Amino acid sequence: MRITQSMLASNSLRHLSNSYLKMGKYQDQLSTGKKITKPSDDPVVAMKGMFYRSDLTGVDQYKRNTSEMHLWMDNSEAGLEQANSALQRIRELVVGGNNGTLSPTDRQAIASEVEQLKQDLVKTANTQVAGRYIFHGTDVLNPPVADGTPPVVATNITDSAQLKVIDNYQVEVANGVYLKANVNPGNAFSQELFTTVDNIQKALANNTPSNLDSLLGELDNEMSIISSERSELGARSNRLDMVENRIDQQEVLANQVLSDNEDADIEKVIMDMTTQESVHRAALSVGSRIIQPTLMDFLR
Amino acid sequence: MGSTFMGLETARRGMLAQQSALYTTGQNVANASTPGYSRQRVNFAQTEAYPSIGIDREQIPGQMGTGVKAGSIQRVRESFLDVQYRGENNKLGYWQTRSDAMSKLESIMNEPSDSGLASTMDQFWQSLQDLAVDPTNNGARSVVRQRGEAVVDTFNYLSNSLSSIQKDQKSQVDVTVKEVNSILYQINKVNEQIGSVEPHGYLPNDLYDERDRLIDQLSSIVNINVSYTKKAGNTDPKAEGQAVIKLVDDNGSELGILLGDSGMNELKVKDDGVDQSIKTISLGNQSIDFTKMNSSGKLKALIEAYGYEENGKAAGVYNDMLSELDRLAYTFATKFNEVHQNGFSPNEIKNKASDSIDFFADSGNAAIAQVGFASRIIISDDIKESLDNIATAGGTNVAEATIGDATNVRALANVINEKFDYKSGATVELADFRTYYQNVIGAMAVTSQQAERLTSNSTFLQQAVDEKRQSVSSVSLDEEMTNMIQFQHAYNASARMITMQDELLDKIINGMGTGGR
Numbered sequence: 001m002r003i004t005q006s007m008l009a010s011n012s013l014r015h016l017s018n019s020y021l022k023m024g025k026y027q028d029q030l031s032t033g034k035k036i037t038k039p040s041d042d043p044v045v046a047m048k049g050m051f052y053r054s055d056l057t058g059v060d061q062y063k064r065n066t067s068e069m070h071l072w073m074d075n076s077e078a079g080l081e082q083a084n085s086a087l088q089r090i091r092e093l094v095v096g097g098n099n100g101t102l103s104p105t106d107r108q109a110i111a112s113e114v115e116q117l118k119q120d121l122v123k124t125a126n127t128q129v130a131g132r133y134i135f136h137g138t139d140v141l142n143p144p145v146a147d148g149t150p151p152v153v154a155t156n157i158t159d160s161a162q163l164k165v166i167d168n169y170q171v172e173v174a175n176g177v178y179l180k181a182n183v184n185p186g187n188a189f190s191q192e193l194f195t196t197v198d199n200i201q202k203a204l205a206n207n208t209p210s211n212l213d214s215l216l217g218e219l220d221n222e223m224s225i226i227s228s229e230r231s232e233l234g235a236r237s238n239r240l241d242m243v244e245n246r247i248d249q250q251e252v253l254a255n256q257v258l259s260d261n262e263d264a265d266i267e268k269v270i271m272d273m274t275t276q277e278s279v280h281r282a283a284l285s286v287g288s289r290i291i292q293p294t295l296m297d298f299l300r
Numbered sequence: 301m302g303s304t305f306m307g308l309e310t311a312r313r314g315m316l317a318q319q320s321a322l323y324t325t326g327q328n329v330a331n332a333s334t335p336g337y338s339r340q341r342v343n344f345a346q347t348e349a350y351p352s353i354g355i356d357r358e359q360i361p362g363q364m365g366t367g368v369k370a371g372s373i374q375r376v377r378e379s380f381l382d383v384q385y386r387g388e389n390n391k392l393g394y395w396q397t398r399s400d401a402m403s404k405l406e407s408i409m410n411e412p413s414d415s416g417l418a419s420t421m422d423q424f425w426q427s428l429q430d431l432a433v434d435p436t437n438n439g440a441r442s443v444v445r446q447r448g449e450a451v452v453d454t455f456n457y458l459s460n461s462l463s464s465i466q467k468d469q470k471s472q473v474d475v476t477v478k479e480v481n482s483i484l485y486q487i488n489k490v491n492e493q494i495g496s497v498e499p500h501g502y503l504p505n506d507l508y509d510e511r512d513r514l515i516d517q518l519s520s521i522v523n524i525n526v527s528y529t530k531k532a533g534n535t536d537p538k539a540e541g542q543a544v545i546k547l548v549d550d551n552g553s554e555l556g557i558l559l560g561d562s563g564m565n566e567l568k569v570k571d572d573g574v575d576q577s578i579k580t581i582s583l584g585n586q587s588i589d590f591t592k593m594n595s596s597g598k599l600k601a602l603i604e605a606y607g608y609e610e611n612g613k614a615a616g617v618y619n620d621m622l623s624e625l626d627r628l629a630y631t632f633a634t635k636f637n638e639v640h641q642n643g644f645s646p647n648e649i650k651n652k653a654s655d656s657i658d659f660f661a662d663s664g665n666a667a668i669a670q671v672g673f674a675s676r677i678i679i680s681d682d683i684k685e686s687l688d689n690i691a692t693a694g695g696t697n698v699a700e701a702t703i704g705d706a707t708n709v710r711a712l713a714n715v716i717n718e719k720f721d722y723k724s725g726a727t728v729e730l731a732d733f734r735t736y737y738q739n740v741i742g743a744m745a746v747t748s749q750q751a752e753r754l755t756s757n758s759t760f761l762q763q764a765v766d767e768k769r770q771s772v773s774s775v776s777l778d779e780e781m782t783n784m785i786q787f788q789h790a791y792n793a794s795a796r797m798i799t800m801q802d803e804l805l806d807k808i809i810n811g812m813g814t815g816g817r
Contacts, residue, residue, distance in 0.1 A: 039745030140704030
């Protein structure tokens with residue numbers, strides 16, 4: 001084959017520009033840290049990358065959702081705890097007030113303490129977290145209990161059909177998996193509870209200790225309802241912890257998969273880059289050597 | 301016996317022939333870097349021997365050579381390699397242009413990234429999730445509206461950018477058509493000049509080179525077949541004749557004549573299809589349907605990118621992507637609105653009256669229309685007016701609905717994950733928004749990758765053929781120098797022969813018959 005100067009010149013130009021093209025690719029990979037800069041570099045990596053990104057966004061979001069769950073559950077737990085200790089105190093007072101040796105004035109004093117505890121129960125039932133009433137299901141902007149003698153529980157709690165509608169403050173913690181964040185408003189702070197406490201207060205104030213025995217039974221009943229609600233909440237809280245653990249694992253995995261899929265292997269790229277660099281230098285030097293001399297340099 | 305001065309004549313012819321070879325060498329060296337130049341050589345031929353055969357021929361022992369002549373000056377070129385080169389150049393023209401168009405498309409779609417449609421949609425979904433967790437939070441509500449704005453803005457931006465690139469592509473088509481016609485005009489002129497030179501027995505090498513260069517250029521734009529017809533007269537057998545250029549399809553069958561005996565046929569590309577897409581291509585008086593123009597090259601790639609009419613619809617790289625965006629926007633917005641209408645917004649709960657509020661709207665029509673929707677999708681005025689028009693609560697009875705209920709906003713977030721028939725094709729293909737969009741991007745990436753790969757393949761082949769061609773036709777300075785020395789010495793030697801003849805004659809004229817003086 002006949003090779004001419006112009007062929008050598010255009011070939012070495014082409015080799016140099018190919019070499020620049022490769023170095024440009026390595027430069028892109030090193031400065032972005034990614035294997036690809038556009039989908040056509042590797043369609044599969046690009047498509048998977050889009051999928052894993054959405055996946056990761058989802059995991060991030062579910063993680064964020066669980067913190068809201070915690071806010072609700074922890075506050076509900078605290079509220080129930082407080083209600084429980086108030087009821088415990090009322091129980092002690094009822095047992096004390098039932099003592100025959102007490103004078104009506106003594107009972108009056110106990111009654112006023114029960115009054116304070118009743119108001120505390122109302123306050124607890126109307127606990128607000130970030131401006132929302134947490135013991136009113138989804139009807140978060142209206143207080144579940146209004147002051148009164150006895151305090152009045154909202155109608156959508158007393159009416160069982162309506163209760164069903166509001167009793168589902170749910171949060172999505174995984175794709176299609178919902179966890180209930182609220183406690184059943186009908187069980188936690190029912191009308192019966194407030195009526196019972198109010199009756200206890202009346203029995204003490206009116207000095208009719210004979211009623212207290214049956215009222216004590218009702219109070220125990222209400223307390224057991226609350227504690228069963230608490231244990232249900234605790235069980236749900238455990239489930240939330242498990243979900244959170246899983247989400248954390250998922251996040252790590254999703255990040256790893258995303259990184260495996262599209263992050264450049266820096267060590268390898270730098271090695272390739274260095275190799276390409278020496279190839280480039282060789283191409284430059286060989287080009288400069290073979291293009292320059294011609295027969296003219298040697299003719300007299 | 302030959303004449304007294306025969307030797308002088310032989311040497312003179314030698315000098316003349318070597319001189320013309322030196323001039324040709326000079327021409328080669330001067331044009332070493334002229335594009336399209338093929339090196340030339342002088343075909344030396346011996347002159348007629350003496351004596352010639354005849355009844356009165358001289359009776360001498362044999363025929364004697366009478367010297368040399370420059371028979372003809374010819375280009376060194378392999379026409380078979382030209383055909384190969386043009387074939388590869390044609391494919392390169394097609395794939396390179398297609399790859400350019402695809403890479404523009406890729407950079408507009410900008411996937412995978414943190415700012416493309418996919419991640420905008422992810423963010424919209426996140427904002428809906430945040431609102432679902434706390435539907436009373438006005439901040440979360442306003443984030444939903446803002447992320448919704450971002451989604452419609454992204455749709456608008458993608459659609460508008462594609463449309464403007466498409467317009468740009470149209471002007472490229474027009475410029476390319478002009479280029480084809482200009483090249484044809486020039487080839488026609490060169491053809492005419494060649495036609496007037498050849499009958500005189502000359503080989504117009506420079507005109508051949510120019511014509512081949514122009515045909516090379518033309519071959520990258522459209523697929524052509526070149527044949528030659530010779531004119532009568534005193535034409536040299538090595539003359540090439542008039543070029544006839546036909547437009548052929550990829551199987552080599554003729555579609556029309558670009559340049560014939562009667563001159564050039566002007567090429568026109570008409571945007572007479574739907575949505576200004578290209579439907580017919582005319583060549584002189586002949587019309588060709590674009591879908592039948594299976595002739596690769598830059599022009600076809602440009603038209604395929606810009607858009608052409610196929611089965612009554614506008615197809616093409618950009619048109620296809622635009623309609624995919626329309627489908628995505630249309631199906632998503634319709635389904636999202638359906639769910640949104642069913643839910644109850646804080647305003648509806650407050651007024652205890654159910655109302656059908658849309659989240660997305662069409663800026664051009666009262667009801668959402670699919671064609672071109674991606675460029676017109678907006679957030680509805682109701683949502684823009686009040687954040688409390690975002691329907692977060694679900695249920696059947698508005699009187700019982702509560703503001704803390706997030707059933708509907710969860711359903712809204714689910715619209716993104718739910719499977720619909722986005723394609724709305726002949727067969728139902730269910731896919732959720734992200735998967736469908738991923739498939740669109742994947743298909744684009746594969747097409748683009750293929751175009752890129754074939755570009756580099758055809759570049760390689762074109763270069764290989766070009767190298768072969770260069771190997772035959774390009775000027776090697778070393779070779780020319782060697783030839784120069786050779787011709788120069790031959791010239792000098794011929795001159796020396798004249799001196800020698802001079803000495804012989806001197807002997808005859810001045811030295812003979814003087815014996816005894």
